[in-house]
Amino acid sequence: MKRLMTAAVAVTAMLLGGCGGGGDAGGNAQPAASASGAAFPVTAGGVTLDKRPERIVSLAPTATEMLFAIDAGKQVTAVDDQSTYPAEAPRTDLSGFKPNAEAIAAKNPDLVVLSDDLNKIVEQLTKLKIPVLVTPAAKTLDDSYTQIGQLGALTGHPAEAAALVERMRTQIDKIVKGVPPRSAPLTYYYELDPTYFTVTSETFVGSIFALFGLKNVADGAKTAYPQLSQEALIAADPDMVFLADSKCCAQSPETVAKRKGWAGVTAVKNKQVVALDDDIASRWGPRVVDLVQSVADAVAKAPAA
Numbered sequence: 001m002k003r004l005m006t007a008a009v010a011v012t013a014m015l016l017g018g019c020g021g022g023g024d025a026g027g028n029a030q031p032a033a034s035a036s037g038a039a040f041p042v043t044a045g046g047v048t049l050d051k052r053p054e055r056i057v058s059l060a061p062t063a064t065e066m067l068f069a070i071d072a073g074k075q076v077t078a079v080d081d082q083s084t085y086p087a088e089a090p091r092t093d094l095s096g097f098k099p100n101a102e103a104i105a106a107k108n109p110d111l112v113v114l115s116d117d118l119n120k121i122v123e124q125l126t127k128l129k130i131p132v133l134v135t136p137a138a139k140t141l142d143d144s145y146t147q148i149g150q151l152g153a154l155t156g157h158p159a160e161a162a163a164l165v166e167r168m169r170t171q172i173d174k175i176v177k178g179v180p181p182r183s184a185p186l187t188y189y190y191e192l193d194p195t196y197f198t199v200t201s202e203t204f205v206g207s208i209f210a211l212f213g214l215k216n217v218a219d220g221a222k223t224a225y226p227q228l229s230q231e232a233l234i235a236a237d238p239d240m241v242f243l244a245d246s247k248c249c250a251q252s253p254e255t256v257a258k259r260k261g262w263a264g265v266t267a268v269k270n271k272q273v274v275a276l277d278d279d280i281a282s283r284w285g286p287r288v289v290d291l292v293q294s295v296a297d298a299v300a301k302a303p304a305a
Contacts, residue, residue, distance in 0.1 A: 044153035052156040053111035059096035060115035065285035072155040078107045138204045138284035171289045175296045187215045188240040196228045241267040246275040274298045
């Protein structure tokens, strides 16, 4: 059900307080420093904070992962019901799909992080004097790196954020370069759910697969998140199939092979149907490195096209 919700969102939407400042010898106000040494006030992503937030509410699973990865986890007091990682994240019944300003305000946050401005929630929270950072779905790795940097600045962890970005860049570059080049590109189909919703190369996921020179059979569709027909997919005959619905919808290489007409598809015949972790595949945070590794492993094992 969660994957179906994610696919639907992708198709339709894509998917403060004062602080005691010091002064120099001339009496000029100086930025206050946080516990980690970062200077405040700070502005990032259109948000200005006068001091380090200590009661962060994250209603975006990707942002939750980013916050914990930059050592800001202790400042997070509540996350939404879809923030499944890391395990220690303080999950609540708050919803990122249907955010409720009153329920959010009840958590007494000094920073709220959202992935989308749904139901004018930013306006509502701003009226309550609650700072809000919107971190929309990334389209490229650089978008992901930018969001990590914004969260690092706003939470007082800029050095940790910069280190995480550098680590991700290095790891991804190493993984991609470790896959032998091919004389001809492989084609692929990326499945969001069993009703054949997918993505094109214009999406974040598509940009990851493009790192390996893979060609998306959905390219040319009128939307970045099209729903293909079974007949069109069989005719496209992809070399590889990646399932981002293995957890939500129990899809697997075995279930795909049993679909009507799929036995003759190249990906099925060559056992190149790859089940991904739904959550990792749908987020653009630190664990994108794991997604890149999964794609690399699959491509390295695939026979020549």
